[in-house]
Amino acid sequence: MRILFFGRLGETIGRELDLTPPPSVNTVGALRRLLAERHPDADLNGPRLRVCVDDSVAGDEDPIDDASEIAFLPPLSGG
Amino acid sequence: MAIHSRLADTPFEPESELAGFIAELDGEGAVVSFVGLARPATKTGEAVHGLFLDHHPRLTVLSLEAIAAESERRFQVSAVRIVHRCGAIRPGEPIVFVAAASRHRRAAFEAADYLMDRLKTEAMFWKREDGPDGSRWIEPTDRDYADRDRWR
Known part of the structure; x- marks a missing residue:
């Protein structure tokens, strides 16, 4: 599974991770918590953080079993 | 209906964009355009050597297209063009x-004003200012959100 990070998150974690999460990590929220544990410096819990699963906005409870790409989008800066 | 949104990863010329936009019109009587330039200083006055606008490979251009389409729905406009830079931008560049x-x-x-208020808060970009004292990532200000909320 390809995981993309943008803005400040991309700088902290890296632009892209190729990750096969353990079977218990099967939702957006579980993945977010796993990444937050591995990258304590990255702000993965802020209220304005958005996650897209295969280009669609997703919530913490949404499944990621069939996802090929997950994008973590920190608060937008605007143009 | 002529709606164009483009993400530019190299400098563009606003004059050419305006000329091209006007050349494609079909009897409209009014054109309003706006150009935003990279400032050489932060809000608090520190020097900025450059900006970096990070973007998503697909969703950023979709966000521009959605904002352009919504302006056409809300106002009696028949042509809209958005050109937005991404990547490394020097002070003074559009x-x-x-x-x-x-x-x-x-x-x-009204449509041009609306387009800019939406772009400032909802276009999918992440902006970093690079200066002599380092770099920092920027978020919309309360003023930017208040400007956008005028249109709700």
Whole structure:
């Protein structure tokens, strides 16, 4: 599974991770918590953080079993 | 309906964009355009050597298209163009160009104003300012959100 990070998150974690999460990590929220544990410096819990699963906005409870790409989008800066 | 949104990863010329926009019109009587330029200083006055606008490979251009389409739905405009830079931008370079055309001027003024307020808060970009004291990532200000909320 390809995981993309943008803005400040991309700088902290890296632009892209190729990750096969353990079977218990099967939702957006579980993945977010796993990444937050591995990258304590990255702000993965802020209220304005958005996650897209295969280009669609997703919530913490949404499944990621069939996802090929997950994008973590920190608060937008605007143009 | 002529709606164009483009993400530019190299510098663009606002004059050419405006000329191209006008050349494609079909009898409209009013054109309003706006150009946003990279400032050489932060809000608090520190020097900025450059900006970096990070973007998503697909969703960023979709966000521009959605904002352009919504302006056409809300106002009596018949042509809209958005050009937005991404990547490394030097102070003084254009970051954004918007233009709106309508039969009469009011709709074009309102649409251009609306486009910029939405772009400043909802276009999918992450902006980093690089200066002599390091780099920092920027978020919309309360003022930017208040400007956007005028249109709710």
